[in-house]
Amino acid sequence: MAFFEMAKTAIRSFVGKPATRRYPFVPGKVTPLSRGHVTIDVASCISCGMCMKKCPSEAICVNKDEKTWTIDRLRCIVCNSCVEVCPVHCLTMDTVYSPAVTTHSGLEVFHITYVKPEKPPKADSVDENKEQA
Numbered sequence: 259m260a261f262f263e264m265a266k267t268a269i270r271s272f273v274g275k276p277a278t279r280r281y282p283f284v285p286g287k288v289t290p291l292s293r294g295h296v297t298i299d300v301a302s303c304i305s306c307g308m309c310m311k312k313c314p315s316e317a318i319c320v321n322k323d324e325k326t327w328t329i330d331r332l333r334c335i336v337c338n339s340c341v342e343v344c345p346v347h348c349l350t351m352d353t354v355y356s357p358a359v360t361t362h363s364g365l366e367v368f369h370i371t372y373v374k375p376e377k378p379p380k381a382d383s384v385d386e387n388k389e390q391a
């Protein structure tokens with residue numbers, strides 16, 4: 259009995275349409291809710307580092323000294339966390355179809371223009387330092 263069930267499924271799969279799309283030869287269906295890849299508006303970024311802290315796959319690196327925002331596309335799992343957490347909404351999820359890749363093309367580096375100044379030390383800690391000196 260199990261054999262006939264299996265044969266029926268095999269024949270149905272053989273003559274029917276494939277259950278999956280022939281990616282990457284056939285582009286995936288894109289809807290307004292599709293997640294493609296993360297893009298940044300470098301002019302709006304305030305280098306707060308929230309996206310880097312929230313990224314579960316450590317795909318983003320914000321370097322204040324070098325004024326860069328870097329993403330490793332092959333580490334990104336397209337979870338959208340960085341887009342949701344960015345306080346100035348300079349990250350967006352692009353829905354453009356990206357072809358499959360077989361080699362790592364390296365990190366994508368973007369140069370940001372504004373670097374958030376470090377917070378001045380609290381008054382209490384300044385007083386403590388004076389007492390110790």
Ligand code: SF4
Nearest residue numbers: 303304306307309344
């Ligand atoms: S992209 Fe947004 S969250 Fe990330 S460092 Fe820039 S301002 Fe902050």
Ligand code: SF4
Nearest residue numbers: 313334335337338340
């Ligand atoms: S979409 Fe998710 S995995 Fe990709 S860079 Fe943003 S937080 Fe990281």
